[in-house]
Amino acid sequence: MTEATELPPLHMRRDAFSPTAELRKIRETEGVREFTNAFGWQVYLVTRHEDIKAVLSDHERFSNERPPGFAVQGVPQATAEEQATARAGNLLGLDPPEHSRLRRMLTPEFTIRRMKRLEPRIVEIVDAQLDTMESAGPPVDLVENFALPIPSLVICELLGVPYDDREDFQRRSVRQLDFSVPIPERLELQRQGRAYMTTLVARARRQPGEDILGMLVREHGDELTDDELVGVASLLLLAGHETTSNMLGLGTLALLRHPEQLDLVRDDPDAVGPAIEELLRWLSIVQSAIPRITTTDVEVAGVTIPAGNLVFPSMPSGNRDADFIDSPELLDIRRGAPGHLAFGHGVHHCLGAPLARMEMRIAFPALLRRFPNLALAEDFTDVAFRTWNFIYGLKSLEVSW
């Protein structure tokens, strides 16, 4: 089992914001490298922008599903039935056409037009959170008081999850994705999460509300099993927590370290959209795509990967590929970075991307306008990064104003 003092696996190593030089070396030399993942398996790391796109576009040869009998060492082999239950509704563990069937039920809730209708409510949530920060007075932990509660409140309302239950599901979601937490504990957290969601699904079946769970029951209740509803809702709750919150925390720190760019985001409304795209690229908080498994022998960057192997597309590396973008190591919010891979690529491209963008477009400038003198209230060298988490970010961030 991993120890917190050890280095995380190769693809997760960072020097503050940036992937380590080792990752760049792989990208600039062989492109694909065999390495040992958090479970001690030999897997393949794909590092170049074009190769990552090719892998993520090719769901037939690079599958999200796992063959029968695929198991993590040290964990009792699940029965076929248990595997099916745990897999049901998890969009990230499915390939087309099953994946497309579920995704299409959800996408009406995430269109750009739908997001625009949500905008006033997100503004309210952000303002209320800023009021709370202001009345508490500095210093405050920006993660606990801003970065986490905003996306948490938004996804809870959207989905139909009581925010009052947040202590449990917020604790679960952060540990579930932490590779330094022993696997049996992570599986137990997943089981608890599903048990909790089962109670919400049962309630939505009886009395469907004006939220995503209610919509799924009303419009697709006959075609979805309870296991699928639990799986879909659990994934949305987890994804809604662990992604935008880390962009808000880490993104604020990145802007504090680039004050002239922070000024632009605060003062120029036209700068905000491109700034968010560049922050998404430069920070690439999702450490890798969901590992794909090769269904046949394949070749990537001239390296042969035999069938049945796990492939890790490294988005942080692809997003800093000089063949994709000039001066990739620089944060330059003016350029907008179209084509970045922070939301993935292919059929699994982030479903919540329009929501994440909307939340960030509102939250960053609102924070910086409310506290124009926002500053770090701890040494940069003391900032606690989430070194071992599937989603990179900050454990906390002390700020003052």
Added chain:
Amino acid sequence: MKVHADRDVCIQAGNCVMVADSLFDQDDDGIVVVLVDDIPAEEQDKAREAVKLCPSQALTITQE
């Protein structure tokens, strides 16, 4: 210039609408709709950008 959208391939990411909302829209299910039959010269760069950014390659330029 003409752009064809394959609505079966579309995964409703909305990237095309984000970069070129004068040319593309999403229907109520989030699936792409091309709004302009013949894309005017001044909009062609945006159209190319949308084609490039589509995560599922649902958009193709059928006529330059």
